[in-house]
Amino acid sequence: MNLPLAALLVVLVAVIAASVALAAFYWAVRRKQFSIRDLNEGAYSIFDNDEPVGKPQDLMFDDSRKQDKR
Amino acid sequence: MTQESKTNVNEATERAKAFHQHETMDDTELRIKIDESVTSQTAIFFATSLFWLLIGSIFGLIASYKMHWPDWLGEYAVLTFGRIRPAHLNTVAYGWISLAGAGTLLWMTSRLTRVPLQWGWMLYISAFLWNVGVAFGTAAILFGYSRGMEWLEFPRIAGAIIAVGFVFFALPILKTFVRRKVKHIYVSLWYILASVVWFPLLYLTANFGHYQGVVEAGMNWWYGHNLLTVWVTPIGLAIAYYFLPKVIGRPIYSYYLSLLGFWSFALFYNWNGIHHLIGGPLPTWLVTVSIVASVMMVIPVLAVAVNHHMTTFKHFNMLKYSPTLRFTVFGAMSYTAVSLQGSAMALRSINEVTHFTHYTVGHAHLGVYAFSTMLLFGAIYYIMPRLSKWEWPYPRLVRLHFWLTAIGVIIYVVALTIGGWYQGLNMNNSDVSFIDSVVKTIPYLYLRSLGGTLMVAGHLIFIYHFVLMVKRAGPRRFAPPWFKKPVEESAV
The missing domain is CATH 1.20.120 (Four Helix Bundle (Hemerythrin (Met), subunit A))
Incomplete structure (x- = not known):
């Protein structure tokens, strides 16, 4: 079969892109990114002592009302 | 807060602390x-x-x-x-x-x-x-x-x-x-990394390949839709998954579902572009594959929708206070709406009415404005005070910005959705002349301009407010959150 060079290139790029995606998924599984225990803790990873769970952020309007009344 | 929920919160915070590697x-x-x-x-x-x-x-x-x-x-x-x-x-x-x-x-x-x-x-x-x-x-x-x-x-x-x-x-x-x-790689980071890797591949392929004729049309819409897939949408979802839980102070409802959403998004979304060429000269199987993938997008969209709704559920009262949350929730809800609408528009029976009409323009603005732009506004409202160490000076301007843009885009999308649908029916009706199908859209086009004018007014207010903030003009506010405790700040 005589495929034009452009078609070969497109197929090559597609295979590389798909391989990268599969490799990323495989890497993530090996690193236990999707294990149930880590998933439960992962959800909390955006919180810390400084911005802890249970402390809402960005309550500007609440504060503004208090200031407006002053 | 009850004693029990306090204990849960403390335990969760301890877990999060132990999970990080930055104890130093x-x-x-x-x-x-x-x-x-x-x-x-x-x-x-x-x-x-x-x-x-x-x-x-x-x-x-x-x-x-x-x-x-x-x-x-x-x-x-x-x-x-x-x-x-x-x-x-x-x-x-x-x-x-x-x-x-x-x-x-x-x-x-x-x-x-x-x-x-x-x-x-x-x-x-x-x-x-x-x-x-x-x-x-x-x-x-x-x-x-x-x-x-x-x-x-x-x-x-x-x-x-x-x-x-x-x-x-x-x-x-x-x-x-x-x-x-x-x-752990948080779900928002997955979206960020994906967009950073995918976008160059898309952009270089579309801009610097040599295409002609039908292949060029196919590439054009593969690119056009995938610009949303690999760039605009991941940005929006990364914002929503970070700011919703952050502002509310509670983790995502189902973290498992959020990752399922990401990987199914990665699998299905990039096939969608060719549904723009339904009825076009491309091979039918190619268009059909794209339609199937468009409908499969219902899976990641519902995963995101359920997660965002359940995360915000019972915390809707916070919309009264947080500018970020207002914009973010509006954007997240629009994502669900625009995605389900998009899946429906990919069906041939619906597409034969909506194609080449203002309906598509309404859909595009529901996506790129009501979803993406509103989320970006929310993100900027959250990020800027933390960078400039200066709170937005006039909360009234934030409120005005929100209502002008929200009402503006709702008018815009509703008008074009209704007007576009009737336009499509008229265009398909051989008893209606083409010029009549055009003339009948005019009232909806006036509404579109009204919506657009409101949105632009909102932008002007936002930009004015942004300039005030950068110049540190206007009253200094001591609103949370700050880099330091408010007591320390107020002494400045």
Whole structure:
């Protein structure tokens, strides 16, 4: 079969892109990114002592009302 | 808060603390360091994005008025509809959304990896090149040098400048990720990394390949839709997954579902573009594959929708207080709406009515404005006070901005959805002449201009407020959250 060079290139790029995606998924599984225990803790990873769970952020309007009344 | 929930919160915080690998540095100290590492770069991206928002909005408004006043400004070639309309699309896509999105991704990447931004100097080059590329491309469109393909109107040279700018943007993101101090990759970071890797592949393939005829049309819509897939949507979802739980102070309802959503999104979304060519000269199987993938998108969309709704559920009262949450919830709800609408529009039976009508324009604005732009507004409202150490001075302006843009886009989308649907029915009805099908859309086009005018008014207020904040003009507010405790701040 005589495929034009452009078609070969497109197929090559597609295979590389798909391989990268599969490799990323495989890497993530090996690193236990999707294990149930880590998933439960992962959800909390955006919180810390400084911005802890249970402390809402960005309550500007609440504060503004208090200031407006002053 | 009950004693039991207090205990749960404390336990969760301890777990989160143990999960990180940064015990050597105090959390507050680390956060200040991280925010300072991205301050000037993020501010440059935001400020220039607002310039393009202003320019792009004015172009859009002129184009909208021309739909019902076709002779208006028609004597100037630069301001004719065929130039103003693509100039609007390109400035808001590559100027406003891309630059504001890039600024947001920078800040979020540093926060999520818990390390100060790496190779930050590259971002000055990136911002410069990106802006030069957009300015050059927009000028080329206005002076008649468009490439004539939707979303790809910029000449190749402008595309090349933007591509180099993107490389200088992607490298610091990837370097920061490599140096990360967290074991777990949070779902927003998955979306960020995916967009940083996918976008160059898409952009280079579309801009620098050589295509002709039907293949060119196929490539055009593969690119056009995938610009949303690999760039606009991941930015929006990364924002929603970070800011919803952060502002509320509760984790995502089902973290498992969020990752399922990401991977199914990665699997299905990039096949969708060819549904733009239903009825076109492409092989039927190719179009059908795209339709199937479009319908499969219901899976990740529902995963996101359920998660966002359940996370916000019982916390809707916080919408009263948080500007970020207002914009973010509006954007997240719009994502569900636009995605399900998009899946339906990919069905041949519906597409034969909506294709080539204003319905599609309404759908596009539900996506790129109600979803993406509103989320970006929310992100900027959250990020800027942390970078500038100065709270937004006038909450009333924030409220006004929200209501003008929210009501504006609702009017816009509802008018074009109804008007576009009737337009499609009339166009398919052989008893109605084509000109009649056009004339009957005019009342809806007036409503579209009304919605657009409200949105632009909102933008002007937002930009004015942004300038006040950067100049530290107006009253100083001592609102939470701050880098330090409010008591310490108030002593300044």
